[in-house]
Amino acid sequence: MENWAEHLECTLIDEESLQKRIHELGEEITRDYEGKDLVLIGILKGSIMFLSDLCKEIPLSLAMDFMSVSSYGNRSESSGVVRILKDLDQNIENKDVLIVEDIIDSGLTLSYLRDNLSHRGPRSIQICTLLDKPDRRVAKDIHVNYCGFIIPDKFVVGYGLDFSEKYRNIPFIGALKRELYE
Ligand code: IMP
Numbered sequence: 742m743e744n745w746a747e748h749l750e751c752t753l754i755d756e757e758s759l760q761k762r763i764h765e766l767g768e769e770i771t772r773d774y775e776g777k778d779l780v781l782i783g784i785l786k787g788s789i790m791f792l793s794d795l796c797k798e799i800p801l802s803l804a805m806d807f808m809s810v811s812s813y814g815n816r817s818e819s820s821g822v823v824r825i826l827k828d829l830d831q832n833i834e835n836k837d838v839l840i841v842e843d844i845i846d847s848g849l850t851l852s853y854l855r856d857n858l859s860h861r862g863p864r865s866i867q868i869c870t871l872l873d874k875p876d877r878r879v880a881k882d883i884h885v886n887y888c889g890f891i892i893p894d895k896f897v898v899g900y901g902l903d904f905s906e907k908y909r910n911i912p913f914i915g916a917l918k919r920e921l922y923e
Pocket residue numbers: 787812813819842843844845846847848849850851895896897898902903904
């Protein structure tokens with residue numbers, strides 16, 4: 742099996758920059774959610790590394806839950822069709838929900854998720870994403886409350902993000918070579 746380094750075009754965001762920005766996001770979220778009933782909802786599987794680093798930067802008594810949805814299959818374009826593969830374990834009624842995503846591309850996944858969760862009676866719902874590709878947005882009604890980095894229209898992997906389930910273990914964010922996904 743080859744090393745993943747050969748499959749990357751470049752490093753987009755290195756480990757140090759990730760940790761520095763996540764520390765800042767944690768401070769901001771901590772300030773905003775003081776005195777609230779925060780539930781972090783990680784969207785599996787892409788957000789695992791981001792969520793696990795982010796939650797350590799938020800010294801509040803918060804809860805965590807997970808959802809898994811599928812919209813892509815093995816392709817690199819969103820289909821707009823979202824399926825819930827794993828739902829929350831907890832009731833979010835009267836909770837202050839913060840959805841934690843790896844990346845927002847078309848925004849279709851998040852638009853569906855936010856509408857779905859908002860019907861369950863939370864006190865508030867906000868969105869935190871590590872990466873945002875605003876040039877690719879299709880769902881215009883998505884408001885991102887916390888964003889780590891705005892990135893160009895490249896397919897990125899690493900730090901939890903995959904292409905066909907691979908590359909999640911790369912410790913930084915890299916751009917995948919175009920010939921591998923086009
Ligand atoms: P959207 O519905 O188009 O916003 O897609 C959101 C989901 O697509 C994310 O949660 C990722 O799982 C996946 N995705 C979108 N762009 C990328 C990328 O550049 N690398 C890896 N996954 C991506």
